[in-house]
Amino acid sequence: MSIKDFLQNVGISNTREIHHNLSAARLVEHALKRGEGQLTSTGALNIKTGKYTGRSPQDRFIVDYPEIHKSINWGKVNRPIDPEVFERIYARLTAYLQNKDLYVFDGFVGADRRYTHSIRFINELPAHNLFVRQLFIRPTEEELNKFIPQFTVISAPYFNAVPEIDNTNSEVFIILDFVKRIVIIGGTHYCGEMKKSIFTAMNYLLPQLNVLPMHCSANVGKDGDVALFFGLSGTGKTTLSADPNRMLIGDDEHGWSEDGVFNFEGGCYAKCINLSREKEPQIYDAIKFGTVLENVVLDDKGNPNYDDDSLTENTRAAYPIDYIPNAVLKGVGGHPKTILFLTADAFGVLPPISKLTKEQAMFHFISGYTSKLAGTERGITEPQATFSSCFGEPFMPMNPVLYAKMLGEKITKHNVNVYLVNTGWSGGPYGIGKRMNLKHTRAMVTAAISGDLENVKYIEHPIFKVLIPMECPNVPTDVLNPINTWSNKEDYNRYAKELANKFYENIKKFSGISDDILEAAPDLI
Numbered sequence: 025m026s027i028k029d030f031l032q033n034v035g036i037s038n039t040r041e042i043h044h045n046l047s048a049a050r051l052v053e054h055a056l057k058r059g060e061g062q063l064t065s066t067g068a069l070n071i072k073t074g075k076y077t078g079r080s081p082q083d084r085f086i087v088d089y090p091e092i093h094k095s096i097n098w099g100k101v102n103r104p105i106d107p108e109v110f111e112r113i114y115a116r117l118t119a120y121l122q123n124k125d126l127y128v129f130d131g132f133v134g135a136d137r138r139y140t141h142s143i144r145f146i147n148e149l150p151a152h153n154l155f156v157r158q159l160f161i162r163p164t165e166e167e168l169n170k171f172i173p174q175f176t177v178i179s180a181p182y183f184n185a186v187p188e189i190d191n192t193n194s195e196v197f198i199i200l201d202f203v204k205r206i207v208i209i210g211g212t213h214y215c216g217e218m219k220k221s222i223f224t225a226m227n228y229l230l231p232q233l234n235v236l237p238m239h240c241s242a243n244v245g246k247d248g249d250v251a252l253f254f255g256l257s258g259t260g261k262t263t264l265s266a267d268p269n270r271m272l273i274g275d276d277e278h279g280w281s282e283d284g285v286f287n288f289e290g291g292c293y294a295k296c297i298n299l300s301r302e303k304e305p306q307i308y309d310a311i312k313f314g315t316v317l318e319n320v321v322l323d324d325k326g327n328p329n330y331d332d333d334s335l336t337e338n339t340r341a342a343y344p345i346d347y348i349p350n351a352v353l354k355g356v357g358g359h360p361k362t363i364l365f366l367t368a369d370a371f372g373v374l375p376p377i378s379k380l381t382k383e384q385a386m387f388h389f390i391s392g393y394t395s396k397l398a399g400t401e402r403g404i405t406e407p408q409a410t411f412s413s414c415f416g417e418p419f420m421p422m423n424p425v426l427y428a429k430m431l432g433e434k435i436t437k438h439n440v441n442v443y444l445v446n447t448g449w450s451g452g453p454y455g456i457g458k459r460m461n462l463k464h465t466r467a468m469v470t471a472a473i474s475g476d477l478e479n480v481k482y483i484e485h486p487i488f489k490v491l492i493p494m495e496c497p498n499v500p501t502d503v504l505n506p507i508n509t510w511s512n513k514e515d516y517n518r519y520a521k522e523l524a525n526k527f528y529e530n531i532k533k534f535s536g537i538s539d540d541i542l543e544a545a546p547d548l549i
Contacts, residue, residue, distance in 0.1 A: 067313030077336035127153035135355025144173035239416025241265035255366030287355035372449035378490035
């Protein structure tokens, strides 16, 4: 089927020129000609996303059909929308796209070809089409010749919803139709909505194939030892997994099948705030021609100022994974040996690293305690303590307990070590304490992955019951136990008890949790 016939089949007709699977260079050329961005001194395309510089979780909906209703975990995260409302918005959207140039990219999600899904992105803007081209898996010529899309994503940033008639919360909408396998996005220029909508779709589809979908980065050592890094945006997934001594499988989204882990994507979407070559050399050097930057401030010579957060703290870089010199280009690896849960603790009371039992791992996976960091969502201006199930609740359409059970089974089957790593605050809560030293965090992560923490002595935290190592290579011992970093020990205990209570209140929301997992919760003293 020709691309024109396909567009007509999905209701898009009378278009102007259809730019199908353009190269990165051509897409950059089109974006510049249309004034969508400017080139930096390193050749990256820098665009501004205007009003919306992060995700809009209140504006994401799933079309509610009888055949999927029982499988969705409906609530504040997964908001239903009637099929009739979806059709009404869809009809206006397709009418809006008439007489416009369109940019189409055909790509894959899922590096393991047994679980790959083909996606066709239809974009109003060439800069957005470049984004998805760099972020998703790019087919070979042979694969393109027989390409049949299983999912279609239509993104039109200049088309707005009308809340009064569309039952939306604002002019922004991200609507996923799992039955028709269509995603429509409008009202926002933030590129990450396209990426995360497909992640959400995979999180619905893969458990039905006995594959655990995960919001995590993954890397592998020379001996084939795979490590997973779970965490919300800004907690360190991309930074900590981009290790020059290990090979990167992927930085954000993976599946875990009976054969091992595989990357969903063909690129990386890294935060840029305070980026430097000294701290993050691989990410820094990946920002070159073909990379899409979002909301980075440039000087009059086109030099990026990564320390400038005047537009947003959520500055981003999207680049193909082969821009990382030691990436696993096939995007697959074996079963993990080590799992690290990354949490940015705004209370400053969790240990910088602690070891978890399987039951504690399942408890903390369901809880997903972290902090929403500035800029990652609309309206977030400073860290806010929150719970995000599976360390990715905004993208998980099914019951978190289902994902946690799958994780627990795999931990047992493959004898995986699990650690909780606090990349947030130490010595006090946000505003008083300091952010964890990245050098120390890297040393602790290295020790966990290498096995250096398997033979050290541990003490149990009196409230959270996690095991704290008494020593760690290249880390001062007084840093390891968090109470030692607080000048006022009574304040520490008060904040720790407050956080323990938040864990307790949060876990009560879930049904179907076994007693052994509940027993792994913090003690309420």
